[in-house]
Amino acid sequence: MRDTYQEQLDELASGLADMCDDVARAMARATTALLEADLQLAEQVISEDIKIDDVRAAAEHRAFGLLALQAPVATDLRVVVAAIHGAGDIERMGDLALHVAQAARRRHPQTVLPDEVKSYFAEMGRVGVELAEKAGRVIRTRDLDAANELEADDDAVDDIHQHMFTVLMDRNWTHGVSAAVDVALLARFYERYADHAVAVARRIVYVVTGQMPGPLAV
Amino acid sequence: MRDTYQEQLDELASGLADMCDDVARAMARATTALLEADLQLAEQVISEDIKIDDVRAAAEHRAFGLLALQAPVATDLRVVVAAIHGAGDIERMGDLALHVAQAARRRHPQTVLPDEVKSYFAEMGRVGVELAEKAGRVIRTRDLDAANELEADDDAVDDIHQHMFTVLMDRNWTHGVSAAVDVALLARFYERYADHAVAVARRIVYVVTGQMPGPLAV
Numbered sequence: 001m002r003d004t005y006q007e008q009l010d011e012l013a014s015g016l017a018d019m020c021d022d023v024a025r026a027m028a029r030a031t032t033a034l035l036e037a038d039l040q041l042a043e044q045v046i047s048e049d050i051k052i053d054d055v056r057a058a059a060e061h062r063a064f065g066l067l068a069l070q071a072p073v074a075t076d077l078r079v080v081v082a083a084i085h086g087a088g089d090i091e092r093m094g095d096l097a098l099h100v101a102q103a104a105r106r107r108h109p110q111t112v113l114p115d116e117v118k119s120y121f122a123e124m125g126r127v128g129v130e131l132a133e134k135a136g137r138v139i140r141t142r143d144l145d146a147a148n149e150l151e152a153d154d155d156a157v158d159d160i161h162q163h164m165f166t167v168l169m170d171r172n173w174t175h176g177v178s179a180a181v182d183v184a185l186l187a188r189f190y191e192r193y194a195d196h197a198v199a200v201a202r203r204i205v206y207v208v209t210g211q212m213p214g215p216l217a218v
Numbered sequence: 219m220r221d222t223y224q225e226q227l228d229e230l231a232s233g234l235a236d237m238c239d240d241v242a243r244a245m246a247r248a249t250t251a252l253l254e255a256d257l258q259l260a261e262q263v264i265s266e267d268i269k270i271d272d273v274r275a276a277a278e279h280r281a282f283g284l285l286a287l288q289a290p291v292a293t294d295l296r297v298v299v300a301a302i303h304g305a306g307d308i309e310r311m312g313d314l315a316l317h318v319a320q321a322a323r324r325r326h327p328q329t330v331l332p333d334e335v336k337s338y339f340a341e342m343g344r345v346g347v348e349l350a351e352k353a354g355r356v357i358r359t360r361d362l363d364a365a366n367e368l369e370a371d372d373d374a375v376d377d378i379h380q381h382m383f384t385v386l387m388d389r390n391w392t393h394g395v396s397a398a399v400d401v402a403l404l405a406r407f408y409e410r411y412a413d414h415a416v417a418v419a420r421r422i423v424y425v426v427t428g429q430m431p432g433p434l435a436v
Contacts, residue, residue, distance in 0.1 A: 057430075063299075064295070064299060067285060067289075067295055067299070068291050068292075068295055071285075071289035073286050074286075077282070077285055077286055078282075081281075081282060081285070081302065084299065084302055084303070085302070085306065088303065088306065165399070168395060168396075168399055169395070169396050169399075173395055176395075177386060177387070177391055177394075177395055177398040178386075178387055180395040180398060180399055181383070181386055181387075181398055181399060181402040184399040184402055184403060185402060185403070185406065188403065188406070212275075
């Protein structure tokens, strides 16, 4: 039995929203793995990334099929194009969670982060996961107020990201070059993760309003 | 006078190929600015990034118009979808060139890089620019051999990127934490730039063959 057109569109959106939940879970686990040097959890994130890649490929395939067979227009077309973009952003969020997990694995049984910065990463992780979950909700509900919330959350991650550099450049940094490089790159992974979540939400604003809200995240 | 369908498709592709040339030029200039602490050149890259963003928006608009009005199928549809992805990748390459230029500006009149790593960045810059130019040629010609060449070039950038970390972690690194963080992040910008060029070429392989060659760059 073949799905109706509207069902196919709904499946595309709900598949994407589920993908947001997947990468939220991946980042939650990766952050715990990072903070607690939990190798098993790191391995789990690493081995499950391939599933996120597969879901992205399936979403793209579904979007392509809709374009080819249904030739959607207007809002429906915006949904499909937003899904193509969104699938890319969300897969990238999965990759960034993967990078965090890989850092945790690389330094195991040591922890990657000096104690003095752990709370910042806990916070970036917490807000990042929330951003991914909110992006999923925005896809499901097309709630523009929720979409706007993501921008403020993203600013919080940007602020911590910036602050990490202040900490690293401080002459009281006693943890050496290797730890500093890890902190700088990891902070960037969280910042990029948040940027992609915002990009997903902005695409949904575009679906609803026909206008992109501001520039895409840099 | 309205363009014909085929002309619109050709314009979409040639606009994208031109965008590759733009981001190649941006990265060439950003690399010179970085290596020679050339503030004027850095400022130029920074001020011109907005143009690349505009070209991306125009490409997306054109792609959307084609989907809405022409409902392309088969290879033509693959071209349009590849263009949507490609525009995103190429704009990101422009952002990464921008980040390199911003680093050069931030440390001016100092140079960002210790002398001992400059040659590596010159090489990553050279190969990166070449990758962007080749991606443009692949879009124009759909030459699959050229597309495959990009994978080998990308491996060269990955190797240098990896080597940079070996240099940073070496106990003979005498340039301190700040320079190490700059080197690590800049090396990552070049690596990501190369990854996006490869992703563009892979999308063209998909246009021609209907098959994606391997996973997308992580």
